[in-house]
Every structure is written in C-alpha cells, then in structure tokens.
Amino acid sequence: MSQQISAVPAIELRGVTKRFGSVVANRNVNLTVHKGEILSIxxxxxxxxxxxxxxxxxxYFPDEGEIFINGEPAVIASPKDAFDYKIGMIHQHFKLVDVFSATENIVLGLGKAEKYDLKDAEERVVEISQRYGFEVDPKKKIYTMAVSEKQTVEIIKVLYRGADILILDEPTAVLTPQETQKLFAVLRRMREDGKSIIIITHKLHEVLSLSDRxxxxRKGEYIGTVETAKTNESELTEMMVGKKISLNIERSEPKDPQVRLEVHHVDCTNRQGTLVLDDVSFSVNSGEILGIAGIAGSGQRELLEVIAGLQKTDSGAVLYHNPKTGNVDLLQGKTPLQIRELGVRLSFVPEDRLGMGLVGNMDITDNMMLRSYRKGKSAFLERKAPKNLAEQIIEELEVVTPGTTTPVRRLSGGNVQKVLVGREIAASPTVLMAAYPVRGLDINSSYTIYNLLNQQKEQGVAVIFVGEDLDVxxxxxxxxLVIGGGKVTGVVDGRTATKEQVGLLMTKSEGGEQA
Amino acid sequence: MSQAIKKHHEPLIHITKRDQMVWWKGWLIRAIAILAALVVSGGVIMLLTGLNPISVYAEMVDGNFGSSRKLWMLLQKTAILLCIALAVTPAFKMKFWNCGGEGQTLAGCIAAAACMIHLGDSMPGWLLILVTFVMSVCAGALWGVIPAFFKARYNTNETLFTLMMNYVAIQLVEVLEVLWENPKNSGTVGVINRNSQAGWLPDLFGQRYLLNILIVAAVCILVYVYLKHSKQGYEVSVVGESQNTARYVGIDVKKVIVRTMIVSGAICGLAGFLLVSGTGHTIGPNTVGGQGFTAMMVSWMAKFNPIVMILTSGLIIFLQQGATAIATTFRLHDSLADIVTGIILFFIIGCEFFIQYQIHFRRSRKEGVEK
Known part of the structure; x- marks a missing residue:
C-alpha cells in the first residue's frame, strides 16, 4: 500500500495565484509535498x-489554480474543509483560550460526532505526546504556560484531529535555541511516522538542518525547489533575494567609549500588576552597540519605554550624561517632551512601527513632522522642511514609494522601517534605541538598517539594539545584555560569547522549573 | 480513501478589496447609486400610492427650488446642519465619538435665550448680540468639556456620556420653559423680545438668513484650516490615529482631548446661537430637533472633510424638504417621505462598498481557471 500511495504527493499545488487588489501575493505557484517529508518554504x-x-x-481561497490532496482535486474553502482533508496549521499567533487547560483547548471545537470525554481525551493527549516526544501536562492551564508549551499544545491540537499534513508558520521565532532543537527532534519523529510537514521560516541554518527539500x-513568485542536501546558504540566499549578497555584518572597535546612559535598580510594574522589570541595572557607552537579548516579552519593551519616558517606574533611576554640558540628568518620571526639553537627544525606533513610531494613515511628510512640528511660534504647520526631509530619506535610503504623499501604511514593511529609522536618525541623537528594527524586513533592508546603526555608532552615538536573532x-x-523574566541574567562580550551561552542566560530566570 | 472526504463547493461569490479607484469611476458608481435609488423608491411609491413617481420627484425639486423662500429655507437649514456637523468633526477626527451635538447645541440655545430674556433691556443691541454670542459659545463648550474631562481623567465611555448629556439638556429646557413661559399658560416660551427684537441677528441686504449662512461659511473654512494646517489640528489627527504614537512624540493626550471637545462644543454652541438669535427667536425641547444626530451622519458621509460636508448636509436637507413637500402636496402620510429618504440614503451609503470592494461570481472565476 505504502509503495503506491507514496508515489502520489500528499499535497500538490498547481498554478495557484492570489491577488489582493493590484498586489499579487502569489503568482502561479507549483508545490508538492510527499508523505514523510519536511518541506521548508x-x-x-x-x-x-x-x-x-x-x-x-x-x-484564503485562491483566485486561480488547483490544489490536489493525495492526487484528488480538492476545494478548501474554510478551515473546516482543511480539517476534513487532514490538514492542520500552527499559526504564528496562538489561538488558545487562556483559562482552559491544555486538553480542554485541544478538544475545543471538535465535531458533534465526537463524544466529549475529558478523561479519554487526556489519555489520547498523553499517548500522542509520548509517541512524538512532547513534554506537556494535559491538565495545565494555558495562562501558566511558557510560550514553547503553548506551541506544543497547538501542535498536539492538530495531531489530535488526525492531521497528516502539518503547516508551521515561523515556529522558531518565539523559541530559544534549546527549545528549537527540541521542536526539531519532534518534527523529525513525525516525519518518520509518515506525516508531511511544511515549515515556514526565513532562517537559513534552520532550513539546512531540518528539511528534506x-x-x-520571491515577491510572490515561485522560484524553485531544491534538495537540502545539495545546496548551501549562499545559494539559497541568492534564490531568495535574486542576487548575490555578502552575509557579513561589519563591526568596528568602539572609539573612545564613555558612559552615556545609566540604569540603576529599576523596578517596573505594568498595568496588569505584574512586575515586568525586576532590579534592572546596566549602562550604555557612546560609540558602542549594546544588544539586548531575551525571549519575547521578557521586559525588553518596558525597558526601552522606561528610558523614553513612556513607562513609569516603581523605583530606581535612569541617568543621562549630557556630552555637551557635562551634566548628569535624571530621566525617569519625566514625559518624553520634558526629556527633549532637557536637551537629551534620544531617538527611539519602537517595536510597533505603525502603532507607535508612525501614523499609518498619514503620508510620509506628515510623519516626518511628528518629531518637529512644534518648532516655531506660529499656530500653523510648516510642511516645507518635513517635505524636504522626506525626499532626502526617500532618496538616501532608497525607500520605494510613489511619492511623499503616500500614506505610510501602504508601504511595505522594509520601507516603513526605513522611513521611521531615517526620521529618528535625522534628529541627530546621542542615544538611539531600536527595538527589533529588522523584524519583517528582507535581507537587503536588514543590511541597510545594520549599516545605519553602525554609522551611528561610529559617530559616537550610544546605540541600544533589541534583537531576536542571536546570530545577528x-x-x-x-x-x-541578556534579560529573562524582567531580570538581567548576564552581560556578555559580543565578540567572544557563543549562541549557547546566550541561550542559557535567556532561560536562566525560569530555569528552576524547566526540565 | 478519498471517498471519505466530503466534496466541497467553491464559494458562490468571492469578495476582494479593490486597489485605489480612479476618482471618476467612484463618482460614476455614486451617480448610478442615486439613479438606482430613484428607480427603487419610484417603484415603492407606485406600489404604495399609485402616484406617478416622476411627478413625485418633480414635487421634491419644487419643494426646494420652487420659490425664493423655499430656496432660502434650503440654504438656511443646510447652514445650521452644516454648522453642527462641523462642530462634531474635530472630535470625530480624534476618534472621540461625540454623540452630544444635540445637547451641546441646545446648551448654546439655552444660553442665548437666557441672555435675550434677562439682559434684553439692559444694554445696547449690538452689545447684547455680542454677549449672547459669547455666552452661547461658552455654554456649548461647557457641555462638551464635561464628558471630555471624564474621558481624559477616568476613561469613561464618551458615547454614553455625551448621549446622556443630551437628555440633561432637553430636561433643562423643559424646566426653563415653565420659568420663561410667555404668554402665561401657553406652555411655550414664545417669540422672545417680539417687539424690541433685542438680541435678534439683523437682516442682511433684506435677507433674514443671509448672516447665518455667511457665519457658517466662515466656520466651515476655519474648521478646514484648523484641521488641515494648524498644529492643534495635527495633534487631533495624531491622537485619533494612535494614542500610543501621540504619547511617543510627547503629545499630552488628555490635554488634546479636553481642548478638542472645547472646540467641538463651542461650535455647537454657536449653532445654538444661530438657531435662537438668528432663526427662531424662541426655545423649546425640539429647537435642535435631532439635527445633532443627523450631523453625525453628515460628517461621516463626508469622511470628515469640511468642504464635502457642504454637499452632504445640502443633500440631507434637500431630501427632508422634498419629503415634506410631497407629503403635503399629495396628502400622504409623513412616513412615505421618510421611506423615500431612507431608500436614497441607503443607496448612497451602500455604494461605498462597491467602491471599496470588488465582487466575483463563481462562473466568471471558473473560466479563468480552465484556460
């Protein structure tokens, strides 16, 4: 039986096209996935x-093209249909009910034919876990779980429903290197079990270590499929980007580093009443890039917002050494406007670009004004200088846009970020904070951003870079600086530290409970 | 194995978002929508009354343009509605859902009437008008700033708060009606200062309403400039689009909320002044007559553009006047006029969907696939 069926692909796409308005998201994509195979997209x-x-x-429903499941043409018009075809997707953003246990979430939404028997379900969950090597407590509530556990629940959920084809959308984005290895081991076991696995990622080393093909x-077009064993990083990059690019980031030695910003024993409680920053102390020097590493949601955002005057602290101090006056200014407890009036030139590229750094519905010129519109005594706006700045940024950073009057939400992620970073750098900062500045950016744009940060560093700016990709x-x-659960778990030298070392520090604060 | 899988049908209709449309196509769709609306409501009229729809429409036009008096009424009513719509717009741009246009305008009316009644004899005419004007604007602003303060301070729901403030204003007018009753036992305030005409806005070039219309035209330009070219207007837009961004660039969000609602309420107060001092010279619970709510629709239909609001407010008044005209001429019940207005508005608002989205049917899609 297996001989015959395995000749037929588990899933095959022929000429699939999907458009959103005039934007073609997928053009004429052909794809096959076999049984017992891991395919990376x-x-x-x-x-x-x-x-x-x-x-x-x-x-979504394709505008053109056909999908075949086990050689039969299939119409998949809803997630319910997909279940019927034994297709399960694990989304980037988990869709779980926080107050329910793992098992309750897993059986949630099952068909009427299934009998609701929690005990029976729990047994099956345990059975599935053992079969593939998951570690999960079926009775544990979701809100007490770490991100990796929630992901496990999502995967078991689709397996429980009998999925033979699993799709994982950037599953490693939220995991530490150690957790990633565990996940990969599980996926390999599923492959041995004859499942077809499609994994979306943009991390090259993961592709090479895990997948078969x-x-x-690239830009919605299907470029080709290669066997992993017969390819390498630079070939894949070339296919992805369309041209050869160097994958090395420059790093110069800091010139004349002096303490620019100090954070002393900062505690911070968020609106939900949880302690998000716990006795955080560190300093940033001029002319250096200080990286901040940590699992998503470990307090990175709050830390930057405390410095920017957007988040109140419970205790502790933030000190700014003004290079012009030589004064040491206290920043905490001040509003962003008061901080600026002190003469502190602090630029901040926040994580939420369109929700915080920019106004999506305004055009590029009006977004340039956000920082500078107060200038002058007139009650009216002066749009000439911002327009010039907009044109300058469009030209220098190669922003792809129809013009300065295009609303920024219509730009692609990379171009949005260029506009934001361009504006923040144009304010000639002495401290530049960037939270996940390359998230969602293509390789070319990412390197543009790295170069800009390096330029700022060479000009003596103290740069704080919150990142998620440890390699970068x-x-x-x-x-x-590594933080875990709101605590500083270590500061390492970027030139000598290893990925494993940083990965261990990332999970240190919760290390006690984890196996 | 494949038999076990249910056969699924392709969806019959399939909706996709359009890219930005060429402007003339958008207007073409709107024109078609109005035509379709006239055809449908024509059918409804024929079905319900047996009247010839063409003559009904002719009567609608006649009801608005038939005489210079009717034309002036159209312009005057449009001006008042436009004024209230302009008032709620800064708040709407800030995504502060001010449903209190009715109450804020009525507050302006109360202040105007109070000034005219109690100060009528004590000062020269021009000063009385000035004092009345200032007091009305302040009263409107006060009615607007109360919900804004609570929104900024305690994050109360502005929709409910402003709605409730409407009822407070209406009840207040009912109390004052008893106090200001004239003549006794009439149950109404009657025309204030009928003989002295103290506090009445003067005629301009012999036209009673011209001054009202010119004032609103000026307000329209001011609101446009305020929103588009002033620093405060810019702050309103930023706060409306994203409070996080506003905080990030150091805008005091609470201050902007309070300030904008003062502006919003003040313009409502001005509309109240125009209603009492410039139009009716009296006050009652129905002086504003629901225009505070209609104004919200006017503002939305114009997508918050003050200049386009001239068109949308004009359209609404045209429909209302025309509806009243057909109701009287053909001795129909008022409801029929409301039905026609409803149908036309439904089409005009509904056609925006076709400007935003495109619809594909199953058959046309299949052909594409099989090629």
Missing amino acids: LGENGSGKTTLMNMISGI VAVL LLELCDRI
Missing part, C-alpha cells in the same frame, strides 16, 4: 509564504 517577508499556507489551510518564493546580535553588538 523559504522567502523574505512579503514573499507570500503565509498567504500560500493560508490557502492550503482554508483561510526547500521551496523558495552576536555579529553586530559590542556587548549583549
């Missing part, structure tokens, strides 16, 4: 990976 952000997977899992998308942090930063 590789492509830069905006290349259409997620759209393609959403069509397989019934969230790699399908590459280790290549770019002079020092790396």
Whole structure:
C-alpha cells in the first residue's frame, strides 16, 4: 500500500495565484509535498509564504489554480474543509483560550460526532505526546504556560484531529535555541511516522538542518525547489533575494567609549500588576552597540519605554550624561517632551512601527513632522522642511514609494522601517534605541538598517539594539545584555560569547522549573 | 480513501478589496447609486400610492427650488446642519465619538435665550448680540468639556456620556420653559423680545438668513484650516490615529482631548446661537430637533472633510424638504417621505462598498481557471 500511495504527493499545488487588489501575493505557484517529508518554504517577508499556507489551510481561497490532496482535486474553502482533508496549521499567533487547560483547548471545537470525554481525551493527549516526544501536562492551564508549551499544545491540537499534513508558520521565532532543537527532534519523529510537514521560516541554518527539500518564493513568485542536501546558504540566499549578497555584518572597535546612559535598580510594574522589570541595572557607552537579548516579552519593551519616558517606574533611576554640558540628568518620571526639553537627544525606533513610531494613515511628510512640528511660534504647520526631509530619506535610503504623499501604511514593511529609522536618525541623537528594527524586513533592508546603526555608532552615538536573532546580535553588538523574566541574567562580550551561552542566560530566570 | 472526504463547493461569490479607484469611476458608481435609488423608491411609491413617481420627484425639486423662500429655507437649514456637523468633526477626527451635538447645541440655545430674556433691556443691541454670542459659545463648550474631562481623567465611555448629556439638556429646557413661559399658560416660551427684537441677528441686504449662512461659511473654512494646517489640528489627527504614537512624540493626550471637545462644543454652541438669535427667536425641547444626530451622519458621509460636508448636509436637507413637500402636496402620510429618504440614503451609503470592494461570481472565476 505504502509503495503506491507514496508515489502520489500528499499535497500538490498547481498554478495557484492570489491577488489582493493590484498586489499579487502569489503568482502561479507549483508545490508538492510527499508523505514523510519536511518541506521548508523559504522567502523574505512579503514573499507570500503565509498567504500560500493560508490557502492550503482554508483561510484564503485562491483566485486561480488547483490544489490536489493525495492526487484528488480538492476545494478548501474554510478551515473546516482543511480539517476534513487532514490538514492542520500552527499559526504564528496562538489561538488558545487562556483559562482552559491544555486538553480542554485541544478538544475545543471538535465535531458533534465526537463524544466529549475529558478523561479519554487526556489519555489520547498523553499517548500522542509520548509517541512524538512532547513534554506537556494535559491538565495545565494555558495562562501558566511558557510560550514553547503553548506551541506544543497547538501542535498536539492538530495531531489530535488526525492531521497528516502539518503547516508551521515561523515556529522558531518565539523559541530559544534549546527549545528549537527540541521542536526539531519532534518534527523529525513525525516525519518518520509518515506525516508531511511544511515549515515556514526565513532562517537559513534552520532550513539546512531540518528539511528534506526547500521551496523558495520571491515577491510572490515561485522560484524553485531544491534538495537540502545539495545546496548551501549562499545559494539559497541568492534564490531568495535574486542576487548575490555578502552575509557579513561589519563591526568596528568602539572609539573612545564613555558612559552615556545609566540604569540603576529599576523596578517596573505594568498595568496588569505584574512586575515586568525586576532590579534592572546596566549602562550604555557612546560609540558602542549594546544588544539586548531575551525571549519575547521578557521586559525588553518596558525597558526601552522606561528610558523614553513612556513607562513609569516603581523605583530606581535612569541617568543621562549630557556630552555637551557635562551634566548628569535624571530621566525617569519625566514625559518624553520634558526629556527633549532637557536637551537629551534620544531617538527611539519602537517595536510597533505603525502603532507607535508612525501614523499609518498619514503620508510620509506628515510623519516626518511628528518629531518637529512644534518648532516655531506660529499656530500653523510648516510642511516645507518635513517635505524636504522626506525626499532626502526617500532618496538616501532608497525607500520605494510613489511619492511623499503616500500614506505610510501602504508601504511595505522594509520601507516603513526605513522611513521611521531615517526620521529618528535625522534628529541627530546621542542615544538611539531600536527595538527589533529588522523584524519583517528582507535581507537587503536588514543590511541597510545594520549599516545605519553602525554609522551611528561610529559617530559616537550610544546605540541600544533589541534583537531576536542571536546570530545577528552576536555579529553586530559590542556587548549583549541578556534579560529573562524582567531580570538581567548576564552581560556578555559580543565578540567572544557563543549562541549557547546566550541561550542559557535567556532561560536562566525560569530555569528552576524547566526540565 | 478519498471517498471519505466530503466534496466541497467553491464559494458562490468571492469578495476582494479593490486597489485605489480612479476618482471618476467612484463618482460614476455614486451617480448610478442615486439613479438606482430613484428607480427603487419610484417603484415603492407606485406600489404604495399609485402616484406617478416622476411627478413625485418633480414635487421634491419644487419643494426646494420652487420659490425664493423655499430656496432660502434650503440654504438656511443646510447652514445650521452644516454648522453642527462641523462642530462634531474635530472630535470625530480624534476618534472621540461625540454623540452630544444635540445637547451641546441646545446648551448654546439655552444660553442665548437666557441672555435675550434677562439682559434684553439692559444694554445696547449690538452689545447684547455680542454677549449672547459669547455666552452661547461658552455654554456649548461647557457641555462638551464635561464628558471630555471624564474621558481624559477616568476613561469613561464618551458615547454614553455625551448621549446622556443630551437628555440633561432637553430636561433643562423643559424646566426653563415653565420659568420663561410667555404668554402665561401657553406652555411655550414664545417669540422672545417680539417687539424690541433685542438680541435678534439683523437682516442682511433684506435677507433674514443671509448672516447665518455667511457665519457658517466662515466656520466651515476655519474648521478646514484648523484641521488641515494648524498644529492643534495635527495633534487631533495624531491622537485619533494612535494614542500610543501621540504619547511617543510627547503629545499630552488628555490635554488634546479636553481642548478638542472645547472646540467641538463651542461650535455647537454657536449653532445654538444661530438657531435662537438668528432663526427662531424662541426655545423649546425640539429647537435642535435631532439635527445633532443627523450631523453625525453628515460628517461621516463626508469622511470628515469640511468642504464635502457642504454637499452632504445640502443633500440631507434637500431630501427632508422634498419629503415634506410631497407629503403635503399629495396628502400622504409623513412616513412615505421618510421611506423615500431612507431608500436614497441607503443607496448612497451602500455604494461605498462597491467602491471599496470588488465582487466575483463563481462562473466568471471558473473560466479563468480552465484556460
């Protein structure tokens, strides 16, 4: 039996096209996945990976083209249909009910034919876990779980429903290196069990270590599929980007580093009443890039917002050494406006670009004004200087836009970020904070951002870089501050530290409970 | 194995978002929508009354443009509605859902009437008008700033708060009606200063309403400039789009909320002044007559653009006047006029969907696939 069926692909896409308005998200994509195979979908952000997977899992419906499941033409018009075809998708953003236990979430939404028997379900959950090597407590409530556990629940959920084809959308984005290895071991066991696995990622080393074949998308177009064993990083990058690029980030020695910013024993409680920063102390020097590493949500955002005057502290101090006056100014407890009036030139590229750094519905010129519109005594706006700045940034950073009057939300992620970083750098800061500045950016744009940060560093700016990709942090930063659960768990030298070392520090604060 | 899988049908209709449309196509769709609306409501009229729809429409036009008096009424009513719509717009741009246009305008009316009644004899005419004007604007601003203060301070729900403030204002007018009753036992305030005409806005070039219209035209330009070219207007937009961004660039969000609602309420107060001092010279619970709510629709239909609001407010008044005209001429019940107005508005607002989205049917899609 297996001989015959395995000749037929588990899933096959022929000429699939999906458009959003005039934007073609996928054009004429052909793809096959066999039984017992791990296929990576590789492509830069905006290349259409997620759209393609959403069509397989019934969230979008293709405008053109056909999908075959086990050789039969299939119409997948809803996620329910996808279940019927034994397709399960694990989304980037988990869809779990916080107050329910793992098992309750897993059986949630099952068909009426299934009997609701929690005890029976728990047994099956345990059975599935043992079969593939998951570690999960079926009775544990979701809100007490770490991110990796929640992901495990999502995966078991689709297996429980009998999925034979699993799609994982950037599953490693939220995991530490150690957790990633565990996940990969599980996925390999599923492959041995005859499941077909599609994994979306843009991390090249993961592709190479895990998958059997790699399908590459670029700007919505299907470029080709290669066997992992017969390829390498630079070939894949070339397929992804369309041209050869160097993958090295420059790192110069800091020149004349002097303490620019000090954070002393800062505690901070968020609106929900949880302690998000716990006795955080560190300092940043001029002319260096300080990296901040940590699992998502370990207090990185709050830390930057405390410095920027957007978040109140419970206790502790933030001190700024003004290079012009030689004064030491206290920043905490001040509003962003008061901080600026002190003469502190602090630029901040926040994580939420369109929700905080920019106004999506305003055009580029009006977004340039956000920082500078108060200038002058007139009650009216002066749009000439911002317009010039907009034109200058568009030209220098090669922003792809129809013009300065285009609302920024219509730009692609990389161009949005260029506009934001461009504006923040134009304020000639002495401290530049950037939270996940390359998230969602293609390789070219990412390197543009790294270069800009390096330029700022060479001009003597104290740069704080919050990143998620440890490889990049280790290549770019002079020092790396690691935080876990709101605590500083270590500061390492970016030139000598290893990925494993940083990874261990990331989980240190919760290390006690984890196996 | 594949038999076990249910066969699924392709969805019958399939909706996709359009890219930005060429401007003339958008207007073409709107024109078609109005035509379709006239055809549908024509059918409804024929079905319900047996009247010839063409003559009904002719009567609608006649009801607005038939005489210079009707034309002036159209312009005057449009001006008042436009004024209230302009008032709620800064708040709407800030995503502060001010449903209190009715109450804020009525507060302006109360202040105007109070000034005219109690100060009528004590000062020269021009000063009385000035004092009345200032007091009305302040009263409107006060009615607007109360919910804004609570929103900024305690994050109360502005929709409910402003709505409730409307009822407070209406009840207040009912109390004052008893106090200001004239003549006794009439149950109404009657025309204030009928003989002296103290506090009445003067006629301009022999036209009673011209001054009202010119004032609102000026307000329209001011609001446009305020929102588009002033620093405060810019702050309103930033706060409306994203409070996080506003905080990030150091805008005091609470201050902007309070300030904008003062502006919003003040313009409502001005509308109240125009209603009492410039139009009716009296006050009652129905002086504003629901225009505070209609104004919200006017503002939305114009997508918060003050200049386009001239069109949308004009359209609404045209429909209302025309509806009243057909109701009287053909001795129909008022409800029929409301039905026609409803149908036309439904089409005009509904056609925006077709400007935003495109619809594909199953058959046309299949052909594309099989090629």
